[in-house]
Amino acid sequence: MSIVHVLPSDVIARIAAGEVVERPASVVKELVENSLDAGATRVEVHLKEGGKAQIHIKDNGKGISREDLLVLFQRHATSKITSALDLDKVLSLGFRGEALYSVGSVAEVNIKSRAAGSADAWDMDVKGGRKSDPSPVAMAAQGTEIRVNELFFNTPARKKFLKSDASETEQVLNIFLPYTLLYPERSFLLTHNGRTLLDVAPAPAAERFARALNLEAKHILTGEGAMSAEDARLRFIMGDINIQRHRRDLQFLFVNGRPVQSRNILFHVNEMYRLIMPDGVHPAFAVFLDVPPEDVDVNVHPAKREVRIRQEARLGGFLRTQAEQILMTQGGAKVVKGAEPLFALPEQVPFNEGIAGAKIVFGPGQRSSLPEPVAREAAPLFAQFAADVAQDRQGALKDRLLRTRFIGTFACKYHLFEEGESLFVIDQHAAQERILFEKFRDQIASDSVEVQHLLTPLILKLTPQERVAFDEVQEKLRLFGFETTLLDGQAVAVHSVPVVLPSPELAVRALLADEQVAHTDHDTLARRACRASVMTGDVMQGQEAVYQLKTLMGCADPFTCPHGRPVFVELRSSFLDRQFLRTG
Template sequence: MGTIKVLESAIQNKISAGEVVERPSSVVKELLENSIDANATEIEVFIEESGMKKIRIVDDGDGIHHTDGPLLFQRHATSKISSDYDLFQIRSLGFRGEALASIGAVAKVSVETKHHSGDPVFIRFEGGELMRQSPGKERQGTDITITDLFFNTPARLKYIRSLKTESGKIIDVVQKMAMAHPKVSFRLVLDDQQRLMTKGNGNLKETMSDIYGLNVARNAVEIQAQDADFRIHGFVVRPEINRSNRNYMNISVNQRHIKNFALSQSIVKGFHTLLPKDKYPIAVIDIEMDPKLVDVNVHPAKIEVKFSKERELNHLLENAVLESMRKEVLIPDVAKKIPDRQKPVQDAIDFTQRNTFDRPRYDAPPMPRNFEGRQSEQPETVYTVDPVPTIAREEGPSPETNPPPELEEEHVPAPSKSEGEAEKLPYMEIVGQLHGTYIILQNDSGMYMMDQHAAQERIKYEYYSANITAGKTAAVPLLIPYTFEFPMNDIIEIDGKLEKLKQLGFDIDKVGPTQYAVTGYPNWIDEKRPEEDIGELIDFVSEKEDFSVNQYKEELAIMMSCKQSIKANHYLDRSQIEALLEALGSCYSPYTCPHGRPVLIHMSTYEIERMFNRIMK
């Protein structure tokens, strides 16, 4: 006699429940999706003991017709699809018909619902069995209550973390649903305490304010992009407000919240060098596309999806974020935030306009004797230089033809700017230098401090990036080749990357078992010490396991800009500071260094006066 048999439906439901209902937050997610599919405009979520005791969700949606009551808790019973063709163009959040069957198999469920064309009905379901069906209350929509979750599967309880953790996951689910559906009002109550309330007026920025706070919403920058297949809309938050994990990057596809590493990485790439290392942005982005281009039938949780044109979508999203950041003035304000109830005492200054100020000029103290633009043996702690007139930013030389000279030559390379492009830095007067490291500047809005190393890093990075990443790598020939010798364990790596080194502009050949000869090098190599730089670059390449020429060009531009920029305790004279500021003002993105650290910070006159008790508020 055979040993194969068909499992009972109750056991089948418990097995499927393990895939769909992992924890209380999974229940909340599935029920919220049902409410949204039912065209609800107001949804209330009541949680007791992190959902382990009770989960109640009330909506004003279409409700369930009383004749469908017996089918509610049957597996694969759904109103969302009717044929296999529908699986290729899913427009609803739910479609499998597994959620209520899975929940009903491991919990006690009460449903009270009324459809606009049917009678109100009340249904009680426990552990996979229908216990009661009777007339319900006359109220449009659905009121569903889940109690004693996992009461008949005690092994599942072992894998539930602390109640605090489970509550956090429920809050996260409701928040992400609210941001994906700003036209729906969400209210979350945890143990009789309201934790979340959104207006549901369709304003995504207001929804972000309800969830992340007013400061995040104020710093949110709108992004929009579209092509023949995709339309992207949402907000990204300025880089000075960031997080240490990716959980604050909210991505939805056709208003379905998803997790996709490639799309998250595209957002991070869009910020480019504006974010500090190991920091991630806050973003709320919805992507509209034809449902045929996305497959949501990948995982029971329906949070993982696959795209037909993923590369094109990633490129569009990255460029959308990049363009939105390029339009912003990203100078962080280090002053304490002014409470909302206080009115500002100064008019805001438009940093995109060039202003002139009729300010009295004051004589500055004499400069130190050793102030000659190079590091002194015993640097003074603080000194000032004479204020200078308005800095004229004229069209600089083309970076492709003029390599960046050292700062000692009183010139810093300035990337060329398109005609008519607005100034990205405000007008600032030079006050002096602090500890040979920071430049002190001022204008009518207050005081600025500029990190001279970070500023020149940005300038040199844009020069190298324009030449290296754009492929402008004409070789400089050598009459006498440079010969390099490497240890045997590096030879295999370098041998496999010779062609890619040639793509970077090196004329390099192997001339011995462990030796290489370089007969030409790219024109962006430092002409003062080419042999040293070439050796370091070959070393750098040999250590890379997964070597991509384009990725390496970017890393190379960052590395060379950092290595060749002025360091701390390096004293500059006035002409050098002027040149540095002029070149920075011509940069495409002058607000951060290539590593994401700020170049400039600002302290308003209002905050300075508050610190000296000139304003008693």
């Protein structure tokens, strides 16, 4: 008896659909692209229950005739390419004729359309791949309206895999947003359970960027450039130093009018921002790249997320210089911190690994590693200090630190203290983070967070993603001492803040950047809030530095910041003697 057989067509369809339709966001992507390809100047998307119950899309594009409806929802039914030759120069967003077929086999779909120049409109249902005959329906204007109900009704395993409404909605937003940036001259509306998440009218590109992401327009820079040998053109919309977020969800890349992902290319732009932004926060930008169509392969992934570009490395370098130029010339000099050489303490080196990885970091444009001899010589000194901490000699170490004399502040970041033959260098932000964290953590644990009520509330404009996160975060915020109310769906008013945090705004944003906030423990959240809050904290001087050290010594764990980085390093005078080639 044979055991090999060809699968029934509905099973094949469901398997194929899985490659295109993973979740509501992928349906939205396909339907929005179809509307845009149809020339719609207005696209509306309405979700119910994160798109799981319904995705309703409405456009004013060229519509679909009855004849075309009859072939729609079949595999490889497309109007966009006709031969393999066209594959090399695809200019529309869709081209495979896969999308509707896939959606139609895993959901209950209703489509209504009125083609341009026709007085008639038609209505058709598709369920599990089976179509009804188109029947006449009334539609006031040309365009197409599609309702996708009960996604994955026939593939329960996939349905179970879907996340919470908020999480699915956020993924839809992240798919939807790029199109609003790509087509600033068109209108877009996105709602969830009747609530507006995004509503944008035609505007110039930079203005659209600010409007769609709810950012201050005055912090948005633009620029463009060309790489003539490659026939590549480049356009940038960039947030300046004032726009810093904890997630990379405000970073967009478009290649030949298509939203794409390319870690390599985004990496170059992010690297450039590193020159002016602290670790742990990310900038906002959109890069629009145009290269000859034959240099791009858009068919790498079935869902068209990824592209491959020839000359990617060279393009990256070009992007970097262009971005740097825009930021450094338009962004204002105030952003160029650390133009003088700074001695960078071993940021990533845990105590017990010595300092082999230490390096000296120069200002923008030039980086170099620590001169060889220092790197090698330094190891035992730090190792000794590490050993003191590790081997439970904390008490002795605390005593020594309390006996130190304050010398001064270096590079607006480090406090210098001396004791005997030792110079202690204290990272004031790491120290501050430790102090705040322990205080805040204890207050949260005992449900006694000290709050300050604000006379005028602090108003925070939310990005659409933060807006979605807010519903899940609000309760945690309250627990942490932030009383908040939502204003007009776009901004949050903060009425009270915890006293311990110096920059409450940054702390709130850090909490809003956590998708899983409902499941994250309080210590982690408190740690994050403190980190965000001191990252740009004030510079302390003199007496304050001494006071800080004393307070720190009262902490349960004063030797590392809550994220595990060292708070101190100790330099012995013998170390300096060797640098000066003093033999003794």
